[in-house]
Amino acid sequence: MAGPRDEFPFSFAELNAFLAVCDEGTISAAARRLGVTQPAVSIALGELEARLGTKLVDRAVRPPVLTPAGALLRQRASALLSEARLIAPEMREIDRGRLPLLRIGVIDSLARSLTGVLVRTASEMADEVAIQAGLTAGHASNLLTRKLDVMFGLDDLADVPDLERWPILTEPYVLALSPGLTPPATLDELRALAAENGFVRYSARSSTGVDIDRHLRRLGLNFPRRLEFDTPYGVLIPLASGHGFAITTPICLIESGVAPDAVVCAPLPGPRLTRTVTLVGHPDRRRRAPKILAEAARRDLQASVAERLSRLAPSLVGSVAILDD
Template identity: 45%
Template structure:
């Protein structure tokens, strides 16, 4: 055996956990189908390596020391993580994950939930699908509480992540169809004197994007209403107001907004990307297949429906062409 900086092996931890559970070494030995002596040696070796006393032998049944309790915590984490790793490998091998935890951004959930669900039914034993803001999903993906997310954002830091663009869409101005269209950023500010601007909360990605856009144009729009959800923004506009939103956010709200139109922004154009992100290599070709499916659905179904909402801007939506994957 080579010298190792690793202080123990999983086998030793397994034995240790079994002793913790039975509270006796003899019991653990029976359970594991080996002799009590072997257990005793493993535990004593573990104690020597770690330089720590794990059990208090001055009583029967033997008791865990504070160090033992601490090691137990870590041992549980390590062994379950090890088993999980092996399960993941089997899943990758068979191409059919046992449990797939998916996060999808609110503003795409109506548009993509049906094809996503259909796909997952085929390709995963079980699925959990959560809607919400991309920020929290992103953290969950990194923290391994999620396996795949559909969200907004350019593919900033790519630490071990794989990222596909599903669709690129413009930000648009949602504005009463009856009123004259503001012919520039300045006009927008003037109109804002009597027509309130409805904001996306800056806690959401889309809100931050819009805020940055307005700041770049040096526009200070007054507002009193602010929403987390596309639906909130749109419905507030109907009660009198205007907003910057996107075609998909409009679709998300359901029915068309009467007497309102979506139009290109009066200033320079702004766009956002909606992407599918997974941890690299963990799901084999499943992400690629899913991207293909979702893009197809976006082209076939979503773009069609969008013509009703944003006739002018549907043509600015871009769904990337699908190429063959790198890995066979």
Template identity: 35%
Template sequence: MKRSIATLDLRALQAFVAVCETGSMTAAAKRLGVSQSAVSQAVAALEREQGIDLFDRESRPPRPNLAGRNLLQLAEGLLDHAQAVSSRMSELSMGSALPVRFGCVDSFAATVGPELIRAMSGSARQIRMWSGLTPGLVSQIENRELDAVVCTQPTTDDSRIIEMPLFSEPFLAVVSRRWAESNVSGHADWQHVAREMPLIRYTARSVIGQQVERFVRHLGITSPRQYEFDATDPLLSLVSAQLGFAISTPLCLWQARSYLDEIAVFPLPAGRLARRDFFLLHRQGEWDDFAIRVVALTQHVLEHVIRPSLSRAFPGIPDNAFTHSQNLEELT
């Protein structure tokens, strides 16, 4: 039969060390800020747990015997380690030393993500970033596999997860620049585009694909399903080749910005279905400071890096290409 290991009560061990170092129960009690009887009981409990006497009761005052001296030699390291563990846990409870596990949808990770990492590179906060689709990211934060998530159209039943509106962007009709330039005299608009070309879609398994499909039905576009892609780059490769048009967003266009010289955009009718909303998710009481900083940095990157570049590429892009969290309620 396996012998059970007696556990060490660290408070009792602390009392034992104090008695050894001060030479009496009274002095030990004064050092620890407890009563003499509390010290006496702690030492007695330690001896019972270990099944051995630790003091020579014949001496006055009591001195540690051989077993006591051996324990005293070990105790200093044990107590120092316990104090280090306690301090470390205090730091970790505030999240100050842990890297934040940050998940983002692909379009955010590839555009705003690098700027966030660059902005935080000089701080103590370290980021570990993952990208993925919204359903998977929401599942990961629910299972505590991620600490914070940027996603679109989140759905979670966990009341402890906070959904912070981050920003919103409009859907745009995207066509080949060559096609647009050849149709300028005819005052082409999105309706003309939809009549002339098939729609090149995002796949329905992605949230953006589902959102675009709802909007397409709302607009009355009846283009058959022919080309579908998970990512924006292959989608725009077909658009630039004049094989069809797409419905995408400013952030997705910036993600695939190698195609900016080859495409043109047309605004689409405004409305609730006409925009894609982004949210920042994190658990209540956890990573609050990180969440606040992500909101501020995201707004800075969108307004000072991405929007000016897109406006230069597409002078007709809407002024509200990115509407930030404080203004989202006005659009709903």
């Protein structure tokens, strides 16, 4: 797979080399630390710069100093690599272990909405209940490593056999705008809006953020990032106090707890994009925990979502579909 550099203008090794240069201060020292010769690092760095189209380090002065672009790459690369380094160890850890406890992971955008009903329901099934809020990816890996028994998230892990799946709800992604902004009706208007106003995004750590990124990429929309968050609350806060817009969902709007007049909602121009929250869990023959929790969650949401939306964003009432099997 070493063909022409299609999509990624860098390799792990190159990023690693670059970081070594940042840490060590010189190319020679970095080469020593990496256990390769000096020209190897020199060339790698040069090609990295060529492919990125930017100088990364200013070698005119000594010791070499990072350019602004280099400083950014350092941030990004070191985050990326420390993330990558975790993957292999985690995969080795996938074994099985069982605890009597009932452990439930809930995606951030449903944490507040569901915690109450989950506590009530789960308390009747288990003596000990642990509930954690977080991102889908974290819950999924915890589920697969059996650190969780069930999770509410955006990934139904369809490829994994021997898991139970209970769909909870489907909802559209919508635009959320600062009050005063005119909702765009077409993609061109959306593009114009983005030229004048900041786009507040979910981070790529969240499934929601990944979904939205991919959708925008397919539409050829390339909003600059200015503000990013990994929770619904974070995304909506900046809208209330300035000129900006975000892509979010009705449930996220409810979860964020913003005031009714702080944000204006509108449909997302272009192709429809939705997300589905699914309960995924290890089968539990005795307690039937996945099924019972799913049904309780649905009942609770059925009773509360429309009512809350009618106060926050009447136009979105009916957009959230609580599912059944």
